Amino acid sequence: MSGQTPDPYGVPDGQKPDSSTPPAYGQQPAQPGPPQYGQSGQPGQYGQSAPYGQPGYPQAPGTPDSYGQQPARSGSVPGKTMGIVGLVLAFFMPIVGLVLSIVAFVQSKKAGFSNGPALAGIILGAIFTILATIALILIFTVMGGVVDLYIENCIDGSGGTFVYEGEEFACE
Numbered sequence: 001m002s003g004q005t006p007d008p009y010g011v012p013d014g015q016k017p018d019s020s021t022p023p024a025y026g027q028q029p030a031q032p033g034p035p036q037y038g039q040s041g042q043p044g045q046y047g048q049s050a051p052y053g054q055p056g057y058p059q060a061p062g063t064p065d066s067y068g069q070q071p072a073r074s075g076s077v078p079g080k081t082m083g084i085v086g087l088v089l090a091f092f093m094p095i096v097g098l099v100l101s102i103v104a105f106v107q108s109k110k111a112g113f114s115n116g117p118a119l120a121g122i123i124l125g126a127i128f129t130i131l132a133t134i135a136l137i138l139i140f141t142v143m144g145g146v147v148d149l150y151i152e153n154c155i156d157g158s159g160g161t162f163v164y165e166g167e168e169f170a171c172e
Helices: 080-092 094-111 116-155
Strands: 161-164 167-170
Touching: 080 094, 080 116, 094 116, 116 161, 116 167
Parallel strands: none
Antiparallel strands: 161 167
């Protein structure tokens, strides 16, 4: 090598465009060699750039742009899948569904998105958790009363049968 570093953009030293006059606004400088990525030189190819000054066809959705970057997917909301799972679980395991929905909602909010399934999972998970808690309290209260009567009448008492809220229970 003659002490010069090669151009990192791949243009050979002898073929560099004149840098004294910048190209006009909206035009690209002429580059020798094969067409660059995203340019075909032939108008009419779908998803490719047309020659300078001529309108081309729009790029297909989901294809990389001319800089090699993927456009953001329109359906990818952070936490959306977890929000849907939390919503479904809110019906069967309300506490687990509530927790998953809250985590999904926070993830979506941090990313700047709204997450309807997570919000619905939070609401339904909270409602079903409250209803399940009330139901468990009632069940244990009723069962506690029956157990107390059973102990009083069957174990400590004479045996036989006893009546609780109109129902007759037999001691065995």
